Amino acid sequence: MGPSVRLGLLGCGVVGSGVVRILRENAEMIATRAGGPVVLTRVAEPQCEKARALGLSDDLLADGMAVVTSPDVDVVVECIGGVGPARELATAAIQAGKSVVTPNKELIAKHGNELLALADTHAIDLRFEASVGAGIPIIRPMKEHYPADSITSVLGIVNGTTNYILTMMSGRGTPFAEALADAQAQGYAEPDPTSDISGNDAAYKLGILASIAFGRSVSVEGVSREGIERIHPRDIEAADELGYVIKLLAIGKRREDGRVEVRVHPTMVPKHHPLTAVNGVANAVFITSKYTGDVMLYGPGAGPLPTGNAILGDVIEVARNLRCGATGRVPHVCASSADVVPLDETVCGHYMRLVAPDRPGVLGAIATVLGQNGVSIDSVYQKHAEGGQAEIVWVTHPGPERNFRQAIEAIRPLDVVADIPNTIRVETTL
Amino acid sequence: MGPSVRLGLLGCGVVGSGVVRILRENAEMIATRAGGPVVLTRVAEPQCEKARALGLSDDLLADGMAVVTSPDVDVVVECIGGVGPARELATAAIQAGKSVVTPNKELIAKHGNELLALADTHAIDLRFEASVGAGIPIIRPMKEHYPADSITSVLGIVNGTTNYILTMMSGRGTPFAEALADAQAQGYAEPDPTSDISGNDAAYKLGILASIAFGRSVSVEGVSREGIERIHPRDIEAADELGYVIKLLAIGKRREDGRVEVRVHPTMVPKHHPLTAVNGVANAVFITSKYTGDVMLYGPGAGPLPTGNAILGDVIEVARNLRCGATGRVPHVCASSADVVPLDETVCGHYMRLVAPDRPGVLGAIATVLGQNGVSIDSVYQKHAEGGQAEIVWVTHPGPERNFRQAIEAIRPLDVVADIPNTIRVETTL
Numbered sequence: 001m002g003p004s005v006r007l008g009l010l011g012c013g014v015v016g017s018g019v020v021r022i023l024r025e026n027a028e029m030i031a032t033r034a035g036g037p038v039v040l041t042r043v044a045e046p047q048c049e050k051a052r053a054l055g056l057s058d059d060l061l062a063d064g065m066a067v068v069t070s071p072d073v074d075v076v077v078e079c080i081g082g083v084g085p086a087r088e089l090a091t092a093a094i095q096a097g098k099s100v101v102t103p104n105k106e107l108i109a110k111h112g113n114e115l116l117a118l119a120d121t122h123a124i125d126l127r128f129e130a131s132v133g134a135g136i137p138i139i140r141p142m143k144e145h146y147p148a149d150s151i152t153s154v155l156g157i158v159n160g161t162t163n164y165i166l167t168m169m170s171g172r173g174t175p176f177a178e179a180l181a182d183a184q185a186q187g188y189a190e191p192d193p194t195s196d197i198s199g200n201d202a203a204y205k206l207g208i209l210a211s212i213a214f215g216r217s218v219s220v221e222g223v224s225r226e227g228i229e230r231i232h233p234r235d236i237e238a239a240d241e242l243g244y245v246i247k248l249l250a251i252g253k254r255r256e257d258g259r260v261e262v263r264v265h266p267t268m269v270p271k272h273h274p275l276t277a278v279n280g281v282a283n284a285v286f287i288t289s290k291y292t293g294d295v296m297l298y299g300p301g302a303g304p305l306p307t308g309n310a311i312l313g314d315v316i317e318v319a320r321n322l323r324c325g326a327t328g329r330v331p332h333v334c335a336s337s338a339d340v341v342p343l344d345e346t347v348c349g350h351y352m353r354l355v356a357p358d359r360p361g362v363l364g365a366i367a368t369v370l371g372q373n374g375v376s377i378d379s380v381y382q383k384h385a386e387g388g389q390a391e392i393v394w395v396t397h398p399g400p401e402r403n404f405r406q407a408i409e410a411i412r413p414l415d416v417v418a419d420i421p422n423t424i425r426v427e428t429t430l
Numbered sequence: 431m432g433p434s435v436r437l438g439l440l441g442c443g444v445v446g447s448g449v450v451r452i453l454r455e456n457a458e459m460i461a462t463r464a465g466g467p468v469v470l471t472r473v474a475e476p477q478c479e480k481a482r483a484l485g486l487s488d489d490l491l492a493d494g495m496a497v498v499t500s501p502d503v504d505v506v507v508e509c510i511g512g513v514g515p516a517r518e519l520a521t522a523a524i525q526a527g528k529s530v531v532t533p534n535k536e537l538i539a540k541h542g543n544e545l546l547a548l549a550d551t552h553a554i555d556l557r558f559e560a561s562v563g564a565g566i567p568i569i570r571p572m573k574e575h576y577p578a579d580s581i582t583s584v585l586g587i588v589n590g591t592t593n594y595i596l597t598m599m600s601g602r603g604t605p606f607a608e609a610l611a612d613a614q615a616q617g618y619a620e621p622d623p624t625s626d627i628s629g630n631d632a633a634y635k636l637g638i639l640a641s642i643a644f645g646r647s648v649s650v651e652g653v654s655r656e657g658i659e660r661i662h663p664r665d666i667e668a669a670d671e672l673g674y675v676i677k678l679l680a681i682g683k684r685r686e687d688g689r690v691e692v693r694v695h696p697t698m699v700p701k702h703h704p705l706t707a708v709n710g711v712a713n714a715v716f717i718t719s720k721y722t723g724d725v726m727l728y729g730p731g732a733g734p735l736p737t738g739n740a741i742l743g744d745v746i747e748v749a750r751n752l753r754c755g756a757t758g759r760v761p762h763v764c765a766s767s768a769d770v771v772p773l774d775e776t777v778c779g780h781y782m783r784l785v786a787p788d789r790p791g792v793l794g795a796i797a798t799v800l801g802q803n804g805v806s807i808d809s810v811y812q813k814h815a816e817g818g819q820a821e822i823v824w825v826t827h828p829g830p831e832r833n834f835r836q837a838i839e840a841i842r843p844l845d846v847v848a849d850i851p852n853t854i855r856v857e858t859t860l
Contacts, residue, residue: 022578022721029645033577035761129575135722137571145559145567147463148452148742215459274728277707291452291735292565298704299725309721312578326756331465 002036005319008073008098010064010089012045012054015103015130016079018308020054030312034319038312042067068093075318077311078102087111094118094126099327101314103130103307109204109220112211113334123328125321127314132158132205133283135306136299140313142212142287143330150290151213155430156250158205160281160301161189161196162228166236166246166266167279173233188281188302199225199264202250209285210252210262216338218252218262224343226265230422235353238383238393239424242351244268245276246424259339261346268351268426275430344402349378349426351395352408355419358390362416366392369414373407375399378428389418398428432466435749438503438528440494440519442475442484445533445560446509448738450484460742464749468742472497498523505748507741508532517541524548524556529757531744533560533737539634539650542641543764553758555751557744562588562635563713565736566729570743572642572717573760580720581643585860586680588635590711590731591619591626592658596666596676596696597709603663618711618732629655629694632680639715640682640692646768648682648692654773656695660852665783668813668823669854672781674698675706676854689769691776698781698856705860774832779808779856781825782838785849788820792846796822799844803837805829808858819848828858 007023009016023030023040031037044064045051051061068076068089076093078100080086086107093100094115102108108115108128119126129139133156142151157163161183168179180197183189195201203223210218228248239246249267254260269276274296278284283301288294300306321327356362363380370377376397383391396404404423411417437453439446453460453470461467474494475481481491498506498519506523508530510516516537523530524545532538538545538558549556559569563586572581587593591613598609610627613619625631633653640648658678669676679697684690699706704726708714713731718724730736751757786792793810800807806827813821826834834853841847 018721026578026580029580030578033761136725137567137575137727140574141567141571144570144747145740145743147746148456148460149739150456150459274704274707277704289739291448291739293730293733293736295566295727295729297567297725297727300723303723305721306723309579309719310575313575316577317574320759320761321756324754324756324759326751326754326759329750329754329756331463331750 002323004037004039006041006074008042008067008076010044011079012050014304015307018304019311022308034316035323041072042070064089069096076100094122099125099318101127101311105131105204109207113217125318125327129314130307130310132208134302136297138285138297149292153253153288154209154213156285157278158250158283159196159202162248164188164281170236198227202264206250214254214260216336217334218338222340224263228266235422239268243271259341261341266424270430273430346401347398349396349398349428350404351424351426353422354392355389356416358385358388365416369410370407374403375407432753434467434469436471436504438472438497438506440474441509442480444734445737448734449741452738464746465753471502472500494519499526506530524552529555529748531557535561535634539637543647555748555757559744560737560740562638564732566727568715568727579722583683583718584639584643586715587708588680588713589626589632592678594618594711600666628657632694636680644684644690646766647764648768652770654693658696665852669698673701689771691771696854700860703860776831777828779826779828779858780834781854781856783852784822785819786846788815788818795846799840800837804833805837
């Protein structure tokens with residue numbers, strides 16, 4: 001058995017508590033596999049009672065900067081979240097020659113590139129397996145299973161809250177607001193669910209995935225996003241009839257010309273696709289590459305224990321590297337920034353649900369405008385007719401986003417159109 | 431850019447050709463990610479024309495023993511298959527201080543433990559990512575994502591041939607023999623398909639998975655196995671009506687008492703389970719652990735390019751380790767042998783399809799014998815009645831295998847029983 005590896009823990013919230021619990025319950029196995037004991041030597045937590053509730057001695061407590069610079073710490077585990085002090089402390093830790101493990105998606109999405117460059121300079125490890133898909137092995141496989149391959153697309157269901165809500169809406173026809181309230185009651189959604197619902201959380205994760213997949217750094221500002229607020233049970237019903245399931249997908253694609261598409265939005269996914277079987281709070285990432293073809297990694301996208309395990313997997317990897325003097329052995333390959341395709345130029349099929357007076361000439365008028373804008377119709381059907389109004393559902397062939405948006409702007413003011421309650425992108429190529 | 435890593439390739443068959451192709455097409459990216467060029471310096475292939483067909487120069491050719499002991503070789507890639515010379519050459523390579531990468535499931539299942547011990551002694555890497563699930567990241571996640579966790583079960587669809595046949599039989603009611611012929615015509619089944627059909631191939635893979643999952647070596651002889659030869663379209667239809675899909679599962683479970691169950695057999699899997707969506711030649715492994723819960727890894731289970739990519743992922747990992755002088759950094763933790771639960775003592779639900787004269791008293795007579803043997807009935811229904819004979823389908827609650835087998839032996843000779851065409855285990859706990 002080798003010498004101990006000493007951890008400095010920043011933050012004893014939900015995730016930090018998972019790390020502490022597993023470390024305590026599984027100490028012996030962890031020591032065997034890490035090649036020596038893994039012990040907690042310093043903890044920073046402004047609310048001391050949180051640390052005490054985990055049974056941590058007050059002797060371990062120090063302020064954040066003292067933890068990351070302590071000579072008694074080999075590896076810093078950052079569980080504060082957000083950018084604020086996390087960025088400053090991670091930077092100081094790396095500069096002090098410590099390896100850093102973090103589940104912090106916002107930090108890595110916004111500042112991963114600068115931190116990875118610093119990590120390379122100091123030849124330490126910066127690992128963030130838990131930042132996407134919490135308990136699912138994703139980051140390590142993408143970095144270590146695919147180095148000889150070329151990943152062409154990565155599609156993810158990477159937000160459990162929205163997937164839970166959409167699953168509720170699909171199974172029982174529950175309206176959005178009610179499904180959201182249920183998710184909050186179950187603890188699957190925050191009291192302020194904006195970041196999840198709007199696609200922001202998924203956009204952070206997509207930035208991380210796309211940067212690794214395509215080997216060029218994708219800035220989170222470059223990820224276009226649209227949330228699930230406007231999805232109506234009527235849309236889900238229509239999707240079902242057309243052979244699709246609606247999922248909030250994080251989509252990264254590398255085009256032939258080297259540019260990348262990165263977008264988060266509700267997507268109609270063909271029913272035969274494995275991603276449609278990912279329900280509730282589960283997450284999954286679907287990777288397509290030149291040599292391997294299609295791979296899907298599925299599992300729990302949240303929770304203190306799955307997240308804690310992923311963090312400790314990283315810690316043990318770092319411990320093995322420390323034992324061999326081999327930190328920094330996996331290079332970070334983002335030498336340049338990705339050239340992101342503007343949303344207008346992305347290519348998708350589109351679904352449009354439209355309400356119109358139930359009288360002759362309506363279909364023709366709309367179809368004409370679509371045609372004038374270069375939008376080709378795949379299918380159209382009239383779904384309901386109530387009180388003199390008909391609901392007409394259109395699905396277009398894949399085409400540039402710009403053409404479809406222009407067509408919508410031209411259709412909306414037509415006399416024959418009462419309302420266009422929703423449009424949703426369709427992934428016909430899956 | 432660091433110095434070159436020099437490969438010695440054993441075997442230029444289907445898999446070896448995939449390695450050569452990717453290495454040639456993707457040389458630049460591989461060099462970037464490996465920290466230096468990866469070059470082929472020696473090749474052993476008794477049929478020279480195979481090597482020539484890959485565009486390899488005759489200068490590279492040498493006999494196997496010369497390749498593995500050559501001072502010009504850092505890493506040996508063993509693509510011969512089987513035990514025969516592969517074992518001897520892998521042993522010699524390790525003894526000569528070379529790291530070894532192999533997709534050879536039979537070699538690892540039968541002799542992995544002795545080779546891993548030798549690898550530890552010589553502090554080199556022995557990697558075998560492609561040995562299970564070819565292109566799917568499985569071995570590395572199991573070794574590197576779960577070191578802090580305790581895996582309690584691992585369930586795999588790890589044989590593409592049988593999964594293709596069962597998928598054909600399910601979708602179209604094709605009889606077994608016809609589906610097998612189709613698989614052979616498509617190149618998904620060997621001319622002699624025995625090893626796949628009988629569950630032997632899956633048993634090798636389960637031995638490897640269970641050894642890693644439970645940290646104790648599982649000998650391949652300890653894996654009980656049953657093939658898919660006796661599955662009839664009638665069974666698939668009955669399973670469907672009962673809410674199940676029939677899959678050839680490789681099942682490894684760790685019991686509370688530390689003993690393990692390892693068995694390969696056709697299994698009725700509840701329809702809601704993600705494994706039922708794994709169709710055709712796709713493979714998947716479903717891992718359940720104490721902290722992480724359920725994870726599924728899905729992808730291509732065969733093919734020269736997915737396999738070649740997985741092999742090169744291992745090679746690049748070894749190259750990174752060589753650069754840091756850190757080979758042997760991931761320890762092999764099977765310090766002892768697993769205590770395998772005899773099949774008789776394993777616990778399962780059972781499905782039984784039985785043909786009997788269509789007259790009063792039959793159900794009662796059979797139910798009585800089941801009860802006498804301690805087998806509890808979950809459901810029973812009479813499916814067809816033709817020519818005075820009825821087909822009765824039974825599903826039992828989970829119970830010891832021994833009780834069920836004893837009941838079957840007592841039921842078979844009963845006057846009221848014409849035939850028991852099939853019995854299939856049911857995984858009710860999924």
